[in-house]
Amino acid sequence: MRLHKQAPWPRRLFTEIHWIRNLDAQAVIKRTRSITRVCLVLSLIIIASCDLGPSNRATGAAQQILHLGNGTEPKDLDPHIVTGVTEHNIISALLEGLVTEHPKTLQPQPGVAASWSLSEDGTRYTFKLRDNAYWSNGDRVTADDFLWSWQRLLMPTLAGEYAYQLYPIVNAAAFNKGELNDFSQVGISAPDPQTLIIDLAYPTPYFLSLLSHFSTFPVHKDTVLAHGKKDERGTLWTRAENFVGNGPFVLEEWRLNYLIKVTKNPFYWDQESVALNEIRFYPIDNAQTEERMFRTGALHIASSIPADKIASYQQNHPEKISINPYLGTYYYRFNVTRGPLVDPRVRRALSLAIDRQILVDAITKGGQIPAFSFTPPNTQGYQPPSGILSYDVGLARQLLADAGFPNGKGFPTLELLYNTSDGHRRIAVAVQQMWKEALNITIALSNQDWKVFLDRAQSLDYDIARAGWIGDYADPNTFLDMFVTDGGNNQTGWSHPQYDQLIAKAAAQADQSSRYKSFYKAEELLLNDSPIMPIYTYTRVQLMHPEVKGWLANILDHHPYKYVYIEPIAVNE
């Protein structure tokens, strides 16, 4: 042991660390004691740190602050360039369109427009704007704001993914495609600051629903122009210190990857019916973390739940978990512009080779329904074609062989892109193996952060990409019009003239059954050509503490915040 004194410091240190070797009984006891002491102190610290005062649930109930898990960090808060549910959840607190939605039935309710009328032939809407609608800086919300905002959305140079939402308006499509440069020819006019007249190219039964979608929300002209050009994406006007909105809440704080805080807007016309003082959105893309925060009372509502925990919640806390129908489809996009996926036979082979039933039973576990069409069955009475897709490995092999890859021979390794999440990875791993076993082809998995993922999908920089589409309104059109040629949310490169015609024809038809017939034919084309591979129809699996009221289940999972409030709770959890 003499050596210890001479040893340079690293050796002394390492001897200390590796004391187990020196089986000197006394020393061991002494050290065990000191370790016990350290453990004791540590556990005290842990216990002390656990008691950080009342939970978010308790303070939330007392002060009407709603804490929401919101999936991932939003791409932006500019309503004209975002597409995600995450962004929707925040924007619908900050901005308000001409109409709003009933929290349960989703029927149009007066928003910025106090009233409206529709002409006999169903093509001219006249909106009367309320005189007490204000922006959060005190400016009046006028018809010009809508005119300006919709022009912005339709500008070809902005390339808004959702621009096609306004296509029912006369000449809107032509303006968006750059065929028409004069915006005054588009069927929107504002004869006075409180009147907005919209001329539709054809009667559109779901048009009012479009107006409660965030893409048709107005933006504050001066604020946008103060931080960039009108058609510039990603400028600083959406930062917390700049944002001016007209919704029930104002953007108070935006800390990247940590928190978005919105507080009650004193200028909001209906602020008396807003019960909540504050909403905090937490971007948590890890379902485990989110569930843990929910359990400890840091969140009122979790946006997702790990599939493994669904069963135990249903058993132990049935009041906190709900599973509801959700108008949305989980699917994979195929990039039809490159590689073997150019061939529709290959795409169909991939789609036929996966067993959707076992995926929902064993992986997602939330009562999801295997999807063999893109539009969920029974969307407003519409029944999509069935029987085109199925689980048919034999046919899949045959199609792949016809395409020149018998038994997967010569098939290149394709990349399957998904945004980082355990749930998406599990499905991808299962699908990867199904394709391997059924078709003997190799797929590499690649996960990316949400913003990168969206950019790569939009610029067609992928082979196969995971996607999910939630209906924006209850009509098959919200699913089918996105695959028209160059549609902003098409993002597969797929284009079929006959499909475009059918969608346009459906739009022009007033009669519901002939409209649905056109949709049916269009969807047949879509499924046969398979630029996409539907996997399952979503269900909304949600964790919510029971004291949250006014948050009502509906198929779009829209929850207008002005109806939400928190009941007082006993502070013992």
Place this chain on the structure above:
Amino acid sequence: MTATQLKSAHSNTDYDSYSLWREASYRLKKNKMAMLGFWTLLALFVIAACTPWLAPYAYESQNLALGASPPSAQHLLGTDIHGRDLLTRLMYGSRVSLLVGFAATAVSLVIGVLWGTIAGYIGGRIDTVMMRIVDILYALPFMIFIILLMVVFGRSFLLLFLAIGLVEWLTMARIVRAQVLSVRKQEYIDAAIVTGLSHWQIIYRHVMPNILGPVIVYVTLTIPSVILLESFLSFLGLGIQPPQSSWGVLISRGVESMEEYPWLLIFPGLTLSITLFSLNFLGDGLRDALDPRTAKS
């Protein structure tokens, strides 16, 4: 000095070093914990090498209908959520983890020891320059450094070793340099210079044996950290990709569902812990056994 005398002096050193190694192995064999570590590691290596013949299932074959099942007669360590045999995946994972652990550490060992020895032995301005380079590299956020390397050179298994090794050698270089500095000042180095040994001979015969202890201990600490680093890289999508597995990946998957399926975390965690303990025991034993100063006492 005559040629005969020189020769005898040399043969004398030869004899000494031979006896050092023999004595070291003798002392190592007496150290029970170290030998336990050694045999455990050897067993792990043999299993990893023979995995393709030993593994009960294919590592990627799924049984979704079975799903996650606890240990049973068919699946000794249970199955994961895709119904894949955990034992098989652990065995295949050990190939990746041990290979990355040892190969990347070897890269860092070679670079670090060379760099540190040269800097410490030559000293002066060269030492200053070399150590400032190390400082600069230290200042780079090492994750970004690795990601940059992987992005520039593409994703490959071989590069994974190299990238991790290239980052991990910095601490090694510092430790080695500090040791060399202290050894360099000893009288027997002066004596060796007086006897006319070349610098390389001095480094090889006198400096190296004296710094072996800390180096070996540090190596045993680097291997586990590299194994964990690999799992982090895989998580970021830069390391190995599914359906392949490594210990780190298995552990991070196990954490996802540790409340529902604890065996998915316990067994990979246990395997990694056993490996780390074995490495530490063996490293400790080697350090004591190889220390030339212990030999004389």
